[in-house]
Structure formats: C-alpha cells, structure tokens
Amino acid sequence: MSSQEKRPARKVSGTLTHFDRGGRAHMVDVGAKSETRRIAVASGRIKMRPKTFRMVARGSAKKGDVLGVARIAAIQAAKRTPGLIPLAHPIAITRVGVDFKLDAARSTVGLVATVECLGRTGVEMEALTAAAVGLLTIYDMLKAVDRGMTIGSLRLEEKRGGKSGTYRRSVRGRVTRA
Numbered sequence: 001m002s003s004q005e006k007r008p009a010r011k012v013s014g015t016l017t018h019f020d021r022g023g024r025a026h027m028v029d030v031g032a033k034s035e036t037r038r039i040a041v042a043s044g045r046i047k048m049r050p051k052t053f054r055m056v057a058r059g060s061a062k063k064g065d066v067l068g069v070a071r072i073a074a075i076q077a078a079k080r081t082p083g084l085i086p087l088a089h090p091i092a093i094t095r096v097g098v099d100f101k102l103d104a105a106r107s108t109v110g111l112v113a114t115v116e117c118l119g120r121t122g123v124e125m126e127a128l129t130a131a132a133v134g135l136l137t138i139y140d141m142l143k144a145v146d147r148g149m150t151i152g153s154l155r156l157e158e159k160r161g162g163k164s165g166t167y168r169r170s171v172r173g174r175v176t177r178a
Helices: 048-060 066-081 125-143
Strands: 036-047 094-105 109-121 150-160 167-169 175-177
Touching: 036 125, 048 094, 048 109, 048 125, 066 094, 066 109, 066 125, 066 175, 094 125, 109 125, 125 150
Parallel strands: none
Antiparallel strands: 036 109, 036 150, 094 109, 150 167, 167 175
C-alpha cells in the first residue's frame, strides 16, 4: 500500500468539481495530480424468473453464453466510459475484472466489476459503467424469454488510490473510510 493510500480520506467540501465558479459544467483539470494506482469496484444485480435463472446457470440460453458475452460487454464498456459519460477523462486502464455471483434461491445474477489504472483520476465511473452494461447485456440476451427481469443495486463498493484515499461500502450499507 502506498503512502497515498494510507492517508485518511478527506472530508467532502460540498463543492461540485465538475462546475466552474459560474456554475458551468467543465472537465476537471487533473494535470497537477500525482499518478497513483487506482482501483474501483462496482456491483449490481439482475433478478429474473427461476426458469430463466436455470437457463443462465446451465448455459442453455438460445443466444449462447450469456455470462461470457456479458463479461466482454462489461470490459468493453469500461474502456468506452469517456464516450458515454460527458465529463469523464480518457484513462489508460490496466485491468478490468468481471465476476458473477449466481443466487439460485433469489433467481439473481450479481455482477462485480473491478477496474484498475495507474493515473491521475479515479476509475469509479469505469467500474459503474462496466457493471451497468454487463447487466444490460444479460437482459438483452434473455429478454425473449423474460421481459420482466429487474436490474438494481448498482453501486460503488470500493475505491482506492488518489488524494481522497480509500472508500469501502460496508456489509450493512454503512460507509467506511480507511
């Protein structure tokens, strides 16, 4: 862990950094920031009918490998975030990981996206975009058999690196800062 990551998180100032003094949207200047290792983890889930869930778990969907295609879509989405989120900086991403958690009891597929880089700005938006697009891809691949699927709980789980330090969402929904 670097000295940057050991610092306590700074308090939120109440200032929205994507607006200038006149209230106009602008891209934040990150040129003076130090390059640090940055990691963000985001998650979400999609709920479906039990029959649909069994198709995913067995790999028997008519369109093919639902989770494999969703993984590729999530990775691609992380790389294309600046084209989707207007004020997001282009970032040289060093890694995108996508994992799935199948919950048969609830008929849900959870998706966890981890994005890493060595840079001057965080990768939270890339992780959130990856999770969202991965879940949308699952919906797209299964909508012919279950249009009632519900996507939810899209959220940042953790971020590390940079001046603000570490943020972790706790199991009980309370925010922890390291």
